[in-house]
Amino acid sequence: MDRLEETTISRTIISTFHDKLLDRIVNDVLIVGAGPSGMMAAIRLARDGFKVTVLEKRLSPGGGLWGGGMAMSQAVIQDEALPLLDEIGVAHESASGGLHTTDAVELAAGLCLKTVQSGAALFNLMMVEDVCVQRERVTGVVVNRPLIGETLPVDPIMFSANAVVDGTGHDAAVVQALRRRGLLADVFTDRSREGPMDAAAGEAFVVENVAEAFPGLWVSGMSVCATFGGPRMGPIFGGMLLSGKRVAELVAAAVKEMRK
Numbered sequence: 521m522d523r524l525e526e527t528t529i530s531r532t533i534i535s536t537f538h539d540k541l542l543d544r545i546v547n548d549v550l551i552v553g554a555g556p557s558g559m560m561a562a563i564r565l566a567r568d569g570f571k572v573t574v575l576e577k578r579l580s581p582g583g584g585l586w587g588g589g590m591a592m593s594q595a596v597i598q599d600e601a602l603p604l605l606d607e608i609g610v611a612h613e614s615a616s617g618g619l620h621t622t623d624a625v626e627l628a629a630g631l632c633l634k635t636v637q638s639g640a641a642l643f644n645l646m647m648v649e650d651v652c653v654q655r656e657r658v659t660g661v662v663v664n665r666p667l668i669g670e671t672l673p674v675d676p677i678m679f680s681a682n683a684v685v686d687g688t689g690h691d692a693a694v695v696q697a698l699r700r701r702g703l704l705a706d707v708f709t710d711r712s713r714e715g716p717m718d719a720a721a722g723e724a725f726v727v728e729n730v731a732e733a734f735p736g737l738w739v740s741g742m743s744v745c746a747t748f749g750g751p752r753m754g755p756i757f758g759g760m761l762l763s764g765k766r767v768a769e770l771v772a773a774a775v776k777e778m779r780k
C-alpha cells in the first residue's frame with residue numbers, strides 16, 4: 521500500500537468537493553432545508569430523474585427530527601404516512617390510535633441516506649440568505665457559509681433552478697427573503713404567523729396548503745404554516761413526509777411543463 525500523504529488527502533477533498541459543487545450550480549430543483557419534508561421531496565424528485573440539490577445550513581441534515589419530542593428520540597407517524605417509512609426503509613412499530621413509532625435517529629439518518637442514494641446532492645453548511653429573481657420569477661438562491669456569511673463581509677455564491685422549494689421549517693427563510701424585498705403580496709404578510717398547537721389541523725394543513733407561493737418558489741412542511749398561517753402540530757412527523765411527497769408532485773408537474 522502507498523504511504524498516506526497528507527497533501528494527497530487534502531487534494532482529494534478539494535478536487536472531489538469542487539467537482540461536485542460545480543456540477544450542482546445549475547439544477548432542475550433546489551430544495552432549501554434538509555428537514556423531513558425537504559428530504560422526502562428530494563427523494564421523490566431525484567428518483568423521478570430530476571436533478572435535485574438540497575442546501576442545509578446546519579452541520580447535520582435532519583432538521584427537527586433528531587430530538588423527537590422533548591429530546592425523547594422517537595418519531596410518531598400516523599397511518600397515512602406509513603408507506604413512506606417503508607419507502608425510506610426504516611423500521612417501525614404500531615402504537616394505539618392509528619399511530620406508529622420509529623427511532624427518530626434512524627428516520628433522520630435514513631432520510632439522509634435515501635436522499636443521496638436517490639441521486640440528489642445534499643450539501644451541509646450552506647445557508648440560503650437571499651433569492652435570485654428574474655422577470656418576476658424565482659430562478660435560484662444566494663448562498664453563503666453559516667458564520668462566515670453572518671459575521672464577515674464575504675460575498676455569497678448563487679445556485680440556479682427551474683423550481684425552488686422552501687423547506688426551512690419555522691424560518692420560511694426563502695419566503696422571508698422575498699418579503700424583505702417587498703415581493704410578496706400583502707396577503708402573505710397578513711397570514712404569516714403560525715397558529716398555536718392543534719396536531720390534527722396542523723398535520724392536514726401542511727399537506728393541503730403546499731403551494732407555489734411565488735412564481736418558481738414552492739413551500740413545504742412547516743414553512744407552509746409559517747407562510748400561510750396554519751397551526752403548529754408538535755412532535756408528529758407524518759404530515760412533514762406527506763407534505764414533501766405533495767410538493768414533489770406539484771414541482772415535477774411544473775418542471776415538466778416548463779420543458780415543453
Ligand SMILES: Cc1cc2nc3c(=O)[nH]c(=O)nc-3n(C[C@H](O)[C@H](O)[C@H](O)COP(=O)(O)OP(=O)(O)OC[C@H]3O[C@@H](n4cnc5c(N)ncnc54)[C@H](O)[C@@H]3O)c2cc1C
Nearest residue numbers: 553555556557576577583584647648688689693741742754
Ligand atoms: C432544531 C429544531 C427543533 C425543533 N423543535 C420543535 C419543537 O420542540 N416543537 C415543535 O412543534 N416543532 C419543533 N421543530 C419543528 C418540527 O421539528 C417540525 O414540525 C418539523 O421538523 C418540520 O419539518 P420541516 O421538514 O418542515 O423542517 P425542519 O425539520 O424544521 O427542517 C428545516 C431545515 O431547514 C434548515 N434551514 C433553515 N433555514 C435555512 C437556510 N436559510 N438555509 C439552509 N437551510 C436552512 C434548518 O437547519 C433545518 O435543518 C423544530 C425544528 C428544528 C429544526
